Amino acid sequence: MANTASARKRIRQTEKRTERNRARRSRVRSFLRKVELAIAGGDKTVAQEALRAAQPEMQRAADKGVFHDNTVARKLSRLSARIKALGATAQA
Known part of the structure; x- marks a missing residue:
C-alpha cells in the first residue's frame, strides 16, 4: 500500500489512465471489427x-500511446x- 501522498496520487492517475486506455483500445477494436465484417461481406465500398x-481512431490511439505507431x-x-x-x- 502506498504510504506517501505522491504515491497515492500516482495510483489514482494510473487508474484513470488505465481506464481511458482500456476504453480507447476497446473502441479501436470495435472499429476494426466493423472493417473485418465489411471485408467478409465482400462489399468494397462499405469496407472502404x-x-x-x-x-x-487508430491514429489517435497511437498518438496517445495505447498502440505502437508501427502496429x-x-x-x-x-x-x-x-x-x-x-x-x-x-x-474478375
Whole structure:
C-alpha cells in the first residue's frame, strides 16, 4: 500500500489512465471489427468507408500511446491491401 501522498496520487492517475486506455483500445477494436465484417461481406465500398472511419481512431490511439505507431501502420496497411484485393476479385 502506498504510504506517501505522491504515491497515492500516482495510483489514482494510473487508474484513470488505465481506464481511458482500456476504453480507447476497446473502441479501436470495435472499429476494426466493423472493417473485418465489411471485408467478409465482400462489399468494397462499405469496407472502404469502415476503414476510413477506423483510421483516425487508430491514429489517435497511437498518438496517445495505447498502440505502437508501427502496429497501427501495419494493421492499416494490411486492411487496405485486403480491401484492394477485394475489388480485384469482384471485377474478375
